[in-house]
Amino acid sequence: xxxxxxxxxxxxxxxxxxxxxxxxxxxxxxxxxxxxxxxxxxxxxxxxxxxxxxxxxxxxxxxxxxxxxxxxxxxxxxxxxxxxxxxxxxxxxxxxxxxxxxxxxxxxxxxxxxxxxxxxxxxxxxxxxxxxxxxxxxxxxxxxxxxxxxxxxxxxxxxxxxxxxxxxxxxxxxxxxxxxxxxxxxxxxxxxxxxxxxxxxxxxxxxxxxxxxxxxxxxxxxxxxxxxxxxxxxxxxxxxxxxxxxxxxxxxxxxxxxxxxxxxxxxxxxxxxxxxxxxxxxxxxxxxxxxxxxxxxxxxxxxxxxxxxxxxxxxxxxxxxxxxxxxxxxxxxxxxxxxxxxxxxxxxxxxxxxxxxxxxxxxxxxxxxxxxxxxxxxxxxxxxxx
Amino acid sequence: xxxxxxxxxxxxxxxxxxxxxxxxxxxxxxxxxxxxxxxxxxxxxxxxxxxxxxxxxxxxxxxxxxxxxxxxxxxxxxxxxxxxxxxxxxxxxxxxxxxxxxxxxxxxxxxxxxxxxxxxxxxxxxxxxxxxxxxxxxxxxxxxxxxxxxxxxxxxxxxxxxxxxxxxxxxxxxxxxxxxxxxxxxxxxxxxxxxxxxxxxxxxxxxxxxxxxxxxxxxxxxxxxxxxxxxxxxxxxxxxxxxxxxxxxxxxxxxxxxxxxxxxxxxxxxxxxxxxxxxxxxxxxxxxxxxxxxxxxxxxxxxxxxxxxxxxxxxxxxxxxxxxxxxxxxxxxxxxxxxxxxxxxxxxxxxxxxxxxxxxxxxxxxxxxxxxxxxxxxxxxxxxxxxxxxxxxxxxxxxxxxxxxxxxxxxxxxxxxxxxxxxxxxxxxxxxxxxxxxxxxxxxxxxxxxxxxxxxxxxxxxxxxxxxxxxxxxxxxx
Numbered sequence: 001x002x003x004x005x006x007x008x009x010x011x012x013x014x015x016x017x018x019x020x021x022x023x024x025x026x027x028x029x030x031x032x033x034x035x036x037x038x039x040x041x042x043x044x045x046x047x048x049x050x051x052x053x054x055x056x057x058x059x060x061x062x063x064x065x066x067x068x069x070x071x072x073x074x075x076x077x078x079x080x081x082x083x084x085x086x087x088x089x090x091x092x093x094x095x096x097x098x099x100x101x102x103x104x105x106x107x108x109x110x111x112x113x114x115x116x117x118x119x120x121x122x123x124x125x126x127x128x129x130x131x132x133x134x135x136x137x138x139x140x141x142x143x144x145x146x147x148x149x150x151x152x153x154x155x156x157x158x159x160x161x162x163x164x165x166x167x168x169x170x171x172x173x174x175x176x177x178x179x180x181x182x183x184x185x186x187x188x189x190x191x192x193x194x195x196x197x198x199x200x201x202x203x204x205x206x207x208x209x210x211x212x213x214x215x216x217x218x219x220x221x222x223x224x225x226x227x228x229x230x231x232x233x234x235x236x237x238x239x240x241x242x243x244x245x246x247x248x249x250x251x252x253x254x255x256x257x258x259x260x261x262x263x264x265x266x267x268x269x270x271x272x273x274x275x276x277x278x279x280x281x282x283x284x285x286x287x288x289x290x291x292x293x294x295x296x297x298x299x300x301x302x303x304x305x306x307x308x309x310x311x312x313x314x315x316x317x318x319x320x321x322x323x324x325x326x327x328x329x330x331x332x333x334x335x336x337x338x339x340x341x342x343x344x345x346x347x348x349x350x351x352x353x354x355x356x357x358x359x360x361x362x363x364x365x366x367x368x369x370x371x372x373x374x375x376x377x378x379x380x381x382x383x384x385x386x
Numbered sequence: 387x388x389x390x391x392x393x394x395x396x397x398x399x400x401x402x403x404x405x406x407x408x409x410x411x412x413x414x415x416x417x418x419x420x421x422x423x424x425x426x427x428x429x430x431x432x433x434x435x436x437x438x439x440x441x442x443x444x445x446x447x448x449x450x451x452x453x454x455x456x457x458x459x460x461x462x463x464x465x466x467x468x469x470x471x472x473x474x475x476x477x478x479x480x481x482x483x484x485x486x487x488x489x490x491x492x493x494x495x496x497x498x499x500x501x502x503x504x505x506x507x508x509x510x511x512x513x514x515x516x517x518x519x520x521x522x523x524x525x526x527x528x529x530x531x532x533x534x535x536x537x538x539x540x541x542x543x544x545x546x547x548x549x550x551x552x553x554x555x556x557x558x559x560x561x562x563x564x565x566x567x568x569x570x571x572x573x574x575x576x577x578x579x580x581x582x583x584x585x586x587x588x589x590x591x592x593x594x595x596x597x598x599x600x601x602x603x604x605x606x607x608x609x610x611x612x613x614x615x616x617x618x619x620x621x622x623x624x625x626x627x628x629x630x631x632x633x634x635x636x637x638x639x640x641x642x643x644x645x646x647x648x649x650x651x652x653x654x655x656x657x658x659x660x661x662x663x664x665x666x667x668x669x670x671x672x673x674x675x676x677x678x679x680x681x682x683x684x685x686x687x688x689x690x691x692x693x694x695x696x697x698x699x700x701x702x703x704x705x706x707x708x709x710x711x712x713x714x715x716x717x718x719x720x721x722x723x724x725x726x727x728x729x730x731x732x733x734x735x736x737x738x739x740x741x742x743x744x745x746x747x748x749x750x751x752x753x754x755x756x757x758x759x760x761x762x763x764x765x766x767x768x769x770x771x772x773x774x775x776x777x778x779x780x781x782x783x784x785x786x787x788x789x790x791x792x793x794x795x796x797x798x799x800x801x802x803x804x805x806x807x808x809x810x811x812x813x814x815x816x817x818x819x820x821x822x823x824x825x826x827x828x829x830x831x832x833x834x835x836x837x838x839x840x841x842x843x844x845x846x847x848x849x850x851x852x853x854x855x856x857x858x859x860x861x862x863x864x
Contacts, residue, residue: 015701026713209850213842215795217802217812218835221819229825236821316703323708327802331819341709342803345716353713360706 005369012365016358020142023357024135027350047109047126055134056108058123059099065091067116067124079106086110086125089118103130138354147355150344159355162340167359169239170336173255173328174321180260182310185267190306192268193275194298204272208265216324220258220331227254237333259328263321270313274306281305304378311375315368322360400780400856407855414851420844428659437465440653441638444809446602448648450517451640453827458644459588459637461595463602466613468632474596475631478509485625488615501624503611506599508566513597515563516577516590522560523551547585549574596634643829645817651830655837658811662841665728665797666790672732673793674786677739682770682778684740685747696744699737707734708796715805722807727800731793742785746778784856788849791842798838811838 050056068088080086085098086107108126112118129137141148147159192204228236234254278284279302287301326338337356344352408414427435436443446463448454478486486506491499524547553559553569567573579589601613618630642651684695711730718726750756751774759769801812811834817823818830 011697011701015705019705022710023713026710026717029717209843209846213791213846214839215798215842217798217815217819218839221815221824221831222835224819224821225824225828225831229821236824319703319706322706323799326708326712327799330803342712342716342805345713348716357709357713360709364705365701 008369008372012369015365016361019361020139020354020358023354024138027348027353028131050108050126050128055129056126057129059086059102059125059127061089061118061120061122061124062097063089063091064120065089065118067112067114067118068096070110070114080104099124101127142358148351150352151349159351162352163355163359166335166337166340169334170325170338173259173325173334173336174318176252176256177259177263178318178321180256181263181267185264186271186307186310189268189271190275190298193272193279193306196276204268208268211261211265216258216262216327217331219261220328223254223258224331239334255328255332255334258331259321259324262324263317266313266317267310270309271306274309275302278302278305308379311371311378315371318367319364322364404855408851411851411854413847417844417847417851420840421848424659424841424844425663427656428663431656431660435656436653440641440650441465441467442650442653444649444654444657446649448644450648451644452646452648454640454644454648456641456643456829458640459591460640461598461635462638466601467636468634469636470633472628472631472633474634475628477596478505480505480508485627486631488611488624490624501611501615503615506611509597510600511563512566512568513594515568516594519547519585519590520587523547523553549583552585592637595637598635642833643827645814645830651814651833654809654814655811655833657809658814658834658837661724661807661809662794662797662811665724665731666794668728669732669735669793670786670789672729673735673789674739674782676733677736678743678775678778678782680736681740681743682747682775685744686751686766686770686774699740703737708799710734711800712803712805715800721805724807727797727806731796735789735793739782739785742781743778746781747774750774750777780856784853787852788846791845791849795842
C-alpha cells in the first residue's frame, strides 16, 4: 500500500518535472521576448525588467578604472560570441583589460560610455542569462512553490497571489460541475442499464447523444440566451462572491449546468455499461435466487460494480472538465484559472503560464492517485499490492 | 462461412459484412448522408456555393450591412450578377452620349493606373447617400424637428424615414451629397416603392442597386470599376455602350444574416464546413499513425517495454493536454496555418488508439499465423507492419469514426479561444456569443451552433452505427 503510494508520488513528480521543462523550453524558444511591446522601451528600462524577472545578468567591473574603447553594439540586435570583447577597462596605472562576453548572445543594454569612470562592482552591461541557468533557477523556485512574479502586472503581483485568487473559483466550478454530472448521470445510467431496451433506456440514450454532440461553446450561449436574456431569471455572467448567498448561487447555476451537462452523458453511458455487465453476473443471479427485493439487490450488490467504469473515468474525466472549464469561464466571464492561462500565454507571461500548468497538473495527478485508491476499495478483485 | 459442401454460399469479407449491417441501421445511414452532404457543401463551397448559390464570398465585408438580420439583401462584391434591364443605363449615362466613359491613367513608365469612371463614381456617391440615409435622418417618433445634420446614435431611429424626416432640399444634405438632385418630395416618392409614405431600409437598398457598379475583385483588393468594365467592355475601348450594358446589379439575400463585419454568415458556414471536415480527417490520421504504431510496438514487445510504454500512456491520460496545445498555439508564428493545427490535435489524441491496438495485438500475437511468420524468419518490423497492424484495423476504424467529431470539437474549441483559424465555426461562435450579440444579433450564434451540433450529431450517430456494424456483440451496449 505505502509502496504503491510512494511509487505513484515519485512518478507524479517526474511527470510534473517533464511538464514544467516542456513548458519552459516551449515558451523560451518562441520568437520574441515578453518585453516586446508596441512601444519600444529604452534599453536601460528594459534591462531592469530582464534583471527583475531573473532572465538577465549583469557584467560588472572587476576593478576601479576608466572605460576605454567600446564596441559598436546595437542593443538586442548585435549577436556576440563567447569571449568577444565589449570594450576595455583601464585600471589606475595599469594595462587595459578587455571586457569579455561570458557566453554567446546579444546585449540588452550597455550601461557605460567610453571614457567613463567606474568603480569595482558597477554594472557595465546587462545580457540575457544563459537558458540553462534560467532553467535551474526556475526549477529551484518551483520546488519551493515560488513561481515568481507575473510579467503582465509588471512585477506587482506574484503568480502565487494570482493563483490563490483564481484557483478556488475554478475548483468550485469544476467540482460543482462534476457533482452535477454524477448526480444526474449515475442514476440515469443505473436505471437505463437495469431496464435495458425499455423506453426509459432509449430516452436516456437519446438525451445522452444530444449531450455528447452539443459542445459547451454551443450549449453555453444557448442557455444564456434562454435563461439570462429571454427569461431574465439568472445573471448572464460573472462569479460574484457577495452576500446574500442566493445572489452568489445565482451566478453559479448556469456555468455549472453548462459544464456539467457535457459530462452527464459520459457518466450515464459508463454507468449503464457497468450495470449491463453486473446484471449478467453470477452473483446477481444468486442474489435474485435468494429472493432479495430489487431495491436491495441494486443497493447491496449491483451498485458497487456498476460504478467501476465511472470511477476509472474520473481521472481522465477531470482533465476533460478542467479543459472544458476554459470555454465555460470564457462564455460566462468567470475570473478563474483559464482567464489566467490563455491571456498570459498570448502575452508571453512565462511565470504565470507555467504556474497554471503546474497547479493544474499537480491537482490532476493527485486526483488520479485518489481515484486509483478508490478503485481498489470498490473492486476487491483489484489489488495494488500485487 | 464458405464450406466445401455448400459451394453456392459465397464467403463475405468482414468489411462487406459490416457494410451490410450498417445499411440496415437507418439512423446511421441518414447520418452518413448528412456527413456526406456537409462534406460536399464544404468542398464545393468555393466553386459552386459561393459564386452561384449565396453569391457572396466569405471575406467580402458589407460595411453598411454589419450585423444585418437574415433576409437582408445587398449586391455582391465578388460574384455580382446583373438583371439585364437596360433602363438603368439612362440613370448612369448622365451626359446622354450613349456611353459610360472611363479613362485609365498611364504612368510615364507604362504602368497602368486605376480606372476612372466619372459617371459611375457619381452614381456610387448617390448610392452611398441612399445607404446612409437612415443613419443621417431617421429619428424616433415624436422627435420630428431635429437640428439639421444631427447624427443620431445607433438605435435611436425607429427604422423608417418618414416624409417629414426626408430632406426637403439640398441645404438639408451633407455637403458631399449636394447637387445630385437627391433631396425633395419627388425623390422621396420615387424611392417609396410600396407607396406607404415611409422609406424602409429595403426600399433604399433596392433603389440603390441601380447605381452601384464598383466591385472588389475575387481574392480581395481595393474597390474599383475594373471588374465591371473588364467583364462587359467587349470591344476594349474602355466605354460601356448601351448594348454592352448588362443591366443593374441584382440583390442577393444574406440567408443567415451577417456578422459584425458585414460578412455573409451562410457562406462562412460553408467554408467552415470544409475546414472542420479537413481538420477532423487529417488529425485523426495523424493520431492513428502515432497510436497504432505505439500500441503495436508496445503489445508486440511485451514484458518490461510494454509495461513502461503503457505506464506512460496511463500518466498522459490524466493530463490536460489541451493546455499544451494552447501553449504551442500561442508561440507558433503562423497561427493561421492549418497544418500546425491538425498535426497538434492529432499528436494529443493517440492515447486511446494505442491502448486499443495494444490489446488487439496482445490477443493475436501468439496465434498460429504469426507463429508461422516467425518460423519463416520474418523480421519483427515485417510482422508488426504486415500482419499485426492489419488485423487490428477493425476496432481502430470504430474508434477513428468517433475520433473525428472529437477532433472537430477541439478545433472549434481552439478557435473559440481565438487561437485557431479565422474561417472556423468556433471563431464564428466566439464572435456571436458575447452578451451584446446574443441579445441583438442571435443569428450570429445560432447558425454556427446548429452547423457544429448537426455535424457532431451525425458523426456520433455514424460512429455508433459503424461500431454496431463492425462488432455485433457490442450492439446495445454503449
